[in-house]
Amino acid sequence: MRLYAVVAAGGFRRHATYRMATAAGVFTNTVFGFIMAYVYVALWDERPQLGGYDTSQALTYVWLGQALLMTCSMMGGGFEDELMERIRTGDIAVDLYRPADLQLWWLAGDVGRAAFHLLGRGIVPMALGALAFDLALPSSPWTWLAFLVSVALGVVVSFAVRFLVALSAFWLMDGAGAMQVAWLMGLFFSGMLLPLNLFPGVLGEVARALPWSSLLQVPADVFLGKHQGWELLRAYAFQAGWAVALLGAGRLVQTVATRRVVVQGG
Amino acid sequence: MVADGLRAYGLIVAMWLRSTMAYRASFVMTTFGNFAVTAFDFVALMMMFSHIDALGGYSLPEIALLYGSAATAFGLADLTLGSMDRLGRRVRDGTLDILLVRPVPVLAQVAADRFALRRLGRVTQGLLVLGYALVSLDIAWTPLKVVMLPLMVLSGAAIFGAVFAAGAAFQFFAQDASEVQNSFTYGGTTLLQYPPTVFAKDLVRGVTFVVPLAFVSWLPALYVLGREYPLDLPRWVAFLPPVVAALCWVLAGLAWRAGLRAYRSTGS
Numbered sequence: 001m002r003l004y005a006v007v008a009a010g011g012f013r014r015h016a017t018y019r020m021a022t023a024a025g026v027f028t029n030t031v032f033g034f035i036m037a038y039v040y041v042a043l044w045d046e047r048p049q050l051g052g053y054d055t056s057q058a059l060t061y062v063w064l065g066q067a068l069l070m071t072c073s074m075m076g077g078g079f080e081d082e083l084m085e086r087i088r089t090g091d092i093a094v095d096l097y098r099p100a101d102l103q104l105w106w107l108a109g110d111v112g113r114a115a116f117h118l119l120g121r122g123i124v125p126m127a128l129g130a131l132a133f134d135l136a137l138p139s140s141p142w143t144w145l146a147f148l149v150s151v152a153l154g155v156v157v158s159f160a161v162r163f164l165v166a167l168s169a170f171w172l173m174d175g176a177g178a179m180q181v182a183w184l185m186g187l188f189f190s191g192m193l194l195p196l197n198l199f200p201g202v203l204g205e206v207a208r209a210l211p212w213s214s215l216l217q218v219p220a221d222v223f224l225g226k227h228q229g230w231e232l233l234r235a236y237a238f239q240a241g242w243a244v245a246l247l248g249a250g251r252l253v254q255t256v257a258t259r260r261v262v263v264q265g266g
Numbered sequence: 267m268v269a270d271g272l273r274a275y276g277l278i279v280a281m282w283l284r285s286t287m288a289y290r291a292s293f294v295m296t297t298f299g300n301f302a303v304t305a306f307d308f309v310a311l312m313m314m315f316s317h318i319d320a321l322g323g324y325s326l327p328e329i330a331l332l333y334g335s336a337a338t339a340f341g342l343a344d345l346t347l348g349s350m351d352r353l354g355r356r357v358r359d360g361t362l363d364i365l366l367v368r369p370v371p372v373l374a375q376v377a378a379d380r381f382a383l384r385r386l387g388r389v390t391q392g393l394l395v396l397g398y399a400l401v402s403l404d405i406a407w408t409p410l411k412v413v414m415l416p417l418m419v420l421s422g423a424a425i426f427g428a429v430f431a432a433g434a435a436f437q438f439f440a441q442d443a444s445e446v447q448n449s450f451t452y453g454g455t456t457l458l459q460y461p462p463t464v465f466a467k468d469l470v471r472g473v474t475f476v477v478p479l480a481f482v483s484w485l486p487a488l489y490v491l492g493r494e495y496p497l498d499l500p501r502w503v504a505f506l507p508p509v510v511a512a513l514c515w516v517l518a519g520l521a522w523r524a525g526l527r528a529y530r531s532t533g534s
Contacts, residue, residue: 018442020440020441020442020443021442021443021445023443024440024442024443024444024445024446025445027445027446027449028445028446028448028449028453031449031453032449032453032456034469035453035456035457035460035465036456038460038464038465038466038469039321039460039464041464042321042322042460042463042464043314043317043318043321046317046318046319046320046321047317047318050317174289174292176292176295176296177291177292177295177296177299180295180296180299181295181299183299183303184299184302184303184306187303187306188306188309193306193307193309193310194310194313194314198313198314198317199313200313200316
């Protein structure tokens with residue numbers, strides 16, 4: 001357990017070294033936040049209470065999206081490039097000899113990365129958004145805590161998906177295509193482009209049931225107080241269910257893939 | 267000098283094309299992905315319009331004209347110069363030195379570096395939305411409006427191209443801040459895909475007079491649509507995009523030269 005804590009701390013520190021890049025990222029998140037916030041104001045002007053949100057809740061949703069974009073890796077940009085490269089070059093063999101579990105090792109590192117991005121690229125855009133617009137920030141500290149739990153679950157789901165995608169490199173020599181598909185799904189079905197409860201009909205139902213809704217839609221609804229009491233537990237169960245299922249699938253693929261490495265030899 | 271640069275650009279692009287075509291399946295997939303990611307933007311817009319009839323006073327076909335022209339212009343700039351955002355990495359790891367010792371203009375080498383034909387996906391998507399707009403809109407065409415269409419797409423591409431070049435120049439100073447460039451390029455297209463009536467006056471002023479993105483699509487497209495301009499600008503500003511593009515390139519060129527002159531190698 002201590003080992004993974006160290007790996008997580010390493011993941012945090014590693015991303016914390018890129019100060020200029022973080023500042024630049026905060027700038028970008030803020031610019032996009034402003035653009036989308038104005039669009040949402042126009043949208044909610046036409047249809048107040050659209051999707052069950054009032055205007056300030058919709059604006060809060062926009063800024064949460066910017067704040068969580070990197071934390072939950074909705075557009076990729078986590079460990080997966082590196083893992084894929086290690087699989088492609090064969091360096092993965094070294095990783096497999098380590099006295100650490102492959103999946104847990106990378107999960108720990110990604111949790112550290114996510115924690116850094118939540119602080120480094122989440123707080124400032126959110127604060128600027130709250131200064132410029134009237135946001136629906138929760139008054140109860142419990143809601144903030146419930147939100148953080150939901151974000152943590154979202155990070156694990158996001159990791160589990162990207163781990164599976166990275167492992168596909170064992171079979172597809174060039175995993176860029178698979179990664180791009182995963183990236184597109186994440187962008188579209190997390191609710192980053194538009195809240196999922198604005199998706200029409202069956203598409204909306206499917207989108208809300210897919211794992212990617214754990215990345216933004218669910219944490220945002222927890223933040224906005226849409227899930228309380230048993231509803232909150234249901235939301236957590238949904239996220240945790242996907243996390244367990246996807247981590248399990250990753251574990252299975254990892255076992256199969258590891259055998260493959262042995263067959264290929266050094 | 268310019269001819270030299272263009273020739274070198276062409277040669278490097280041809281080299282990258284050959285290497286891209288070595289993995290055809292990957293090329294097809296990534297081109298499709300490039301198409302899809304921008305198409306999702308428009309899908310989101312269409313889903314908005316499943317709840318509303320107008321956004322900021324504009325109908326979906328009208329917004330499609332703004333969107334299509336901005337997306338096509340940006341796509342063309344991204345196709346030809348989009349790789350320039352890799353400059354920061356080259357400054358960081360010292361590989362820019364390799365480009366400096368070659369007897370070829372550095373700008374041409376940086377622009378053609380890892381030329382990615384898959385970016386045609388973005389151009390295609392923009393053209394399709396533009397096509398949809400032209401088919402579904404009822405425009406009172408005049409010769410001037412007809413000329414305006416290709417003029418705005420090409421000048422728009424040139425304006426975005428200048429932003430790419432200026433952004434790359436900025437990376438000589440701030441090596442790992444390529445995301446700042448993204449806010450002007452990607453952020454710029456996102457902004458232009460919605461009508462100006464949606465945004466705060468100060469933001470519109472900023473993208474008209476400071477970073478003149480409004481000339482990419484808003485002003486010429488509003489002329490074609492016959493709608494009111496933002497900020498009470500006079501009618502003739504719709505014809506300024508080529509002038510603005512030229513001005514942007516002069517400034518970007520100066521920034522580039524300043525950046526290149528300030529460059530200190532890592533020494534390793």
